[in-house]
Amino acid sequence: MFDQKIPFLELVHVHRPIQSHVLHAIQNIIESNSYISGKNVRKFEEEYAKFHNVSNCISVGNGLDALIVSLRCLEIGAGDEVLIPANTFIATALAVSYVGATPVLLEPDLSTYNMDFRNIEKSITEKTKAIIPVHLFGQACDMEEIMGLAKRFDLYVIEDNAQAQGASCKGKLTGTFGDMNATSFYPGKNLGAMGDAGAITTNNHDLAKKAQMMKNYGSCVKYVHELMGQNSRLDEIQAAVLIEKLKYLNEWNAERKILAENYNRLLAGIGDIATPFKPDHLEHVYHLYVIRTNLREELKCFLLDKGVETLIHYPIPIHLQNAYKSLGYKKGAFPITEMLAQTSLSLPLYPGLTLSQQEYVAEAIKRFYNGH
Numbered sequence: 001m002f003d004q005k006i007p008f009l010e011l012v013h014v015h016r017p018i019q020s021h022v023l024h025a026i027q028n029i030i031e032s033n034s035y036i037s038g039k040n041v042r043k044f045e046e047e048y049a050k051f052h053n054v055s056n057c058i059s060v061g062n063g064l065d066a067l068i069v070s071l072r073c074l075e076i077g078a079g080d081e082v083l084i085p086a087n088t089f090i091a092t093a094l095a096v097s098y099v100g101a102t103p104v105l106l107e108p109d110l111s112t113y114n115m116d117f118r119n120i121e122k123s124i125t126e127k128t129k130a131i132i133p134v135h136l137f138g139q140a141c142d143m144e145e146i147m148g149l150a151k152r153f154d155l156y157v158i159e160d161n162a163q164a165q166g167a168s169c170k171g172k173l174t175g176t177f178g179d180m181n182a183t184s185f186y187p188g189k190n191l192g193a194m195g196d197a198g199a200i201t202t203n204n205h206d207l208a209k210k211a212q213m214m215k216n217y218g219s220c221v222k223y224v225h226e227l228m229g230q231n232s233r234l235d236e237i238q239a240a241v242l243i244e245k246l247k248y249l250n251e252w253n254a255e256r257k258i259l260a261e262n263y264n265r266l267l268a269g270i271g272d273i274a275t276p277f278k279p280d281h282l283e284h285v286y287h288l289y290v291i292r293t294n295l296r297e298e299l300k301c302f303l304l305d306k307g308v309e310t311l312i313h314y315p316i317p318i319h320l321q322n323a324y325k326s327l328g329y330k331k332g333a334f335p336i337t338e339m340l341a342q343t344s345l346s347l348p349l350y351p352g353l354t355l356s357q358q359e360y361v362a363e364a365i366k367r368f369y370n371g372h
């Protein structure tokens with residue numbers, strides 16, 4: 001009866017419609033003699049900016065660099081504090097540390113799992129320079145609230161849009177609110193390359209120009225260096241992949257939403273499962289479909305035994321990672337974040353997953369609870 005194998009992520013479905021276009025583009029790139037920062041990169045930057053209705057997109061090598069380059073362009077560094085969510089992928093914190101500033105962690109809202117904006121005001125000190133909201137799992141943050149607070153306290157905003165490309169907040173796309181906004185095209189993201197890639201979006205021309213230099217050795221004219229920049233450039237092949245995949249992003253996100261609704265329906269009322277809560281005014285593009293249960297470890301093992309692969313986002317919060325021992329936080333410092341780390345479980349959800357596969361997952365979950 002339980003004889004299927006359902007991987008956590010399967011990219012063949014999204015790659016099928018673009019494969020021949022990508023092969024053709026790669027053939028052209030091989031013959032073009034231009035492999036970095038060429039015409040595919042420029043075209044992708046234009047199209048990604050147009051998709052967001054922003055004036056500038058600056059491609060970079062990955063999502064972490066998109067955050068680092070943004071922070072450097074805003075001249076955030078030693079002695080500064082940056083507010084970030086306590087439950088996010090570690091990249092958000094690492095970028096802040098990398099520029100020499102201190103990440104200040106904020107507890108999430110228990111319904112959306114996003115940074116609770118009610119914690120922002122009390123976390124602001126003389127040293128606070130910026131807020132990095134993360135649209136976690138694809139759930140848009142309430143950017144109106146965050147932008148309002150940022151304006152009141154004169155703080156920069158850098159959206160970390162790595163998990164929410166194509167999501168919106170009251171009709172305006174995420175990645176268009178902040179002074180600079182970072183995203184990642186790691187292959188598994190809603191818009192993914194076939195390797196590492198990332199981008200910054202901004203409506204500020206001066207910051208855009210600075211970022212274009214910052215990511216290319218501080219230079220826009222060869223061998224003339226205005227800034228102590230870094231090397232974080234997108235290559236032509238990844239840009240060509242992204243040009244093709246961007247055409248499908250809205251369609252794929254729509255499919256993710258249908259799949260999420262299917263799970264919501266199939267899992268309603270089973271055991272102690274909490275399905276994702278989505279506020280009406282904030283879009284969710286379900287980069288991940290994360291449920292919560294107090295029986296997380298047992299359920300994860302049970303599902304694996306039935307052929308269903310799941311993951312945990314994220315098993316160890318940033319403040320309890322060895323890498324961040326220096327911040328001096330003890331267990332218990334962020335109870336909501338720690339509870340999420342103990343109880344969250346991400347189910348398979350990606351374009352191409354079928355309703356019958358979802359029913360299989362739901363049946364397996366039901367079976368698990370029948371035994372409890």
Ligand SMILES: *Cc1c(COP(=O)(O)O)cnc(C)c1O
Nearest residue numbers: 062063064089091092162184186
């Ligand atoms: C994936 C991710 C990043 C980092 O992206 P990379 O391309 O892996 O460097 C940053 N922030 C969040 C929230 C992410 O999910």
